[in-house]
Amino acid sequence: MKILVTGAKGFIGRNLVERLKTFKEYEVIEIDRDNSKEELEKEVLKADFIFHLAGINRPLIEEEFMDGNVKFTKDIIELLISNKKNIPILMSSSIQAELDNPYGVSKKAAEQVLLEYGIRAKAKVYVYRLQNVFGKWCRPNYNSVVATFCNNIARGQDIWISDIHKEITLVYIDDVVKSFIHTMRSNRTTNGYLTISPEYKITLERFIELLKDFKSGRITLRLPDMSDEFVKKLYSTYLSYLPEDDFKYSLDMKTDYRGSFTEVIRNLNMGQISVNISRPGITKGNHWHHTKVEKFLVVSGSGIVKFRKIGEKEVFEYKVSGEKLEVIDIPPGYTHSIINTGTDNMVTVMWANEVFNEETPDTIFQEV
Incomplete structure (x- = not known):
C-alpha cells in the first residue's frame, strides 16, 4: 500500500511518517515544500491513501494563506478528478477554521474543497480540526506555546504570558498519529469531521508550574506523577527540548x-x-x-x-x-x-x- 504524506517534514508529518515506516506493509511517499510540482503530480497518482498535512500558518504576506492552504489542496483534488481517481484523503485542519481570521478562513475553504471532492469522486475524505498539538519535534518560537515554553524553560530563557489564568486545550502528537492511522486502516465509510481523543485542558499557570517542576527535578530528584497521562506526555515532551549538550546531570x-x-x-x-x-x-x-x-x-x-x-x-x-x-x-x-x-x-x-x-x-x- 502506497501512502503519500504532504507536509512530511513538518511537526505532525514527521511523526506520522516515522510511525508509518514501522509498518512493513506500507510504502511511504514523502512530499514537502522542496518537491517540485511535477514530483507532486507523479506521486499523487501512485498513492492508495493521502495524508494531506501541508499548509501555511505563518506567511510573509496574508495572500499566502489562500495559496498554501486552498490552492495547494485544489491542485491535488483537480489532479485526482482529471485522472478519474477517488483516493481516500485525510486532511489536518485547525480549530481556527471556526474563526473569522485569514488563517481560519483559508483552512475552512480548504476543508470545503476536500468535502466537495468526496461528493464528486465518491471518495472517502476525513477532516481533523486539530486543537493545539504538542510533542517532540515541534518547532519552538514559531506557533506552539508548548514547544516554545519547553524550549525556553529548559534553556533558562524568559517566557512571556499575557494571562496566566487562560485555559488551553491540548492533544498529544502520538494520539494524533494513532488516530490518523486508525482512520486509514479502519476503512471507515463515514466522511466528514473527526476529532482526537483525549483532549487535555490546562491553565497556563499550571502548565508553567509543571515545566518548572520538570526542570528543578534534576536537583530535587523528584519525578512527576506518571499516573497522570497528561503529565507523563508533557514530561516526555519537555525532555525532547533539552539542549543536546545538557542531557547529563550530576548526582550528590x-x-x-x-x-x-x-x-x-x-x-x-x-x-x-x-x-x-x-x-x-x-x-x-x-x-x-x-x-x-x-x-x-x-x-x-x-x-x-x-x-x-x-x-x-x-x-x-x-x-x-x-x-x-x-x-x-x-x-x-x-x-x-x-x-x-x-x-x-x-x-x-x-x-x-x-x-x-x-x-x-x-x-x-x-x-x-
Whole structure:
C-alpha cells in the first residue's frame, strides 16, 4: 500500500511518517515544500491513501494563506478528478477554521474543497480540526506555546504570558498519529469531521508550574506523577527540548571509607531509588523499619544480605551477586545488613517505598 504524506517534514508529518515506516506493509511517499510540482503530480497518482498535512500558518504576506492552504489542496483534488481517481484523503485542519481570521478562513475553504471532492469522486475524505498539538519535534518560537515554553524553560530563557489564568486545550502528537492511522486502516465509510481523543485542558499557570517542576527535578530528584497521562506526555515532551549538550546531570554522591550512597530518583507515589557502592569487606545497614520496605538488587560484585527478626535470635542469610540478578525484599520488622564478601566494589540498586524524611526516618539502628 502506497501512502503519500504532504507536509512530511513538518511537526505532525514527521511523526506520522516515522510511525508509518514501522509498518512493513506500507510504502511511504514523502512530499514537502522542496518537491517540485511535477514530483507532486507523479506521486499523487501512485498513492492508495493521502495524508494531506501541508499548509501555511505563518506567511510573509496574508495572500499566502489562500495559496498554501486552498490552492495547494485544489491542485491535488483537480489532479485526482482529471485522472478519474477517488483516493481516500485525510486532511489536518485547525480549530481556527471556526474563526473569522485569514488563517481560519483559508483552512475552512480548504476543508470545503476536500468535502466537495468526496461528493464528486465518491471518495472517502476525513477532516481533523486539530486543537493545539504538542510533542517532540515541534518547532519552538514559531506557533506552539508548548514547544516554545519547553524550549525556553529548559534553556533558562524568559517566557512571556499575557494571562496566566487562560485555559488551553491540548492533544498529544502520538494520539494524533494513532488516530490518523486508525482512520486509514479502519476503512471507515463515514466522511466528514473527526476529532482526537483525549483532549487535555490546562491553565497556563499550571502548565508553567509543571515545566518548572520538570526542570528543578534534576536537583530535587523528584519525578512527576506518571499516573497522570497528561503529565507523563508533557514530561516526555519537555525532555525532547533539552539542549543536546545538557542531557547529563550530576548526582550528590555521599562518600566515606565504606564506599558511597547516591539518591537517583524520588517520587511521592513510588518512593525512592538509590545506588549503594560498598568496598570489599564493608558491612552496611544494621537497621530496621516499622513500615518502610525496600528492595535490594546487586548488579555488580558479590555479598551477603543478613536478616534477624526484632526480638528473636535466628539470623537468615541470602547470597547476592551481579552474576545472577535477584531481588531481595526487605520486610519491616527485620534488622538487616548487606556485606561485600568479594574483592571488588559491590554495586546495589535500592528501592524504598517512601522518600526518606529526616524528621520521620523510620530507621532504627540495631546489629543483625
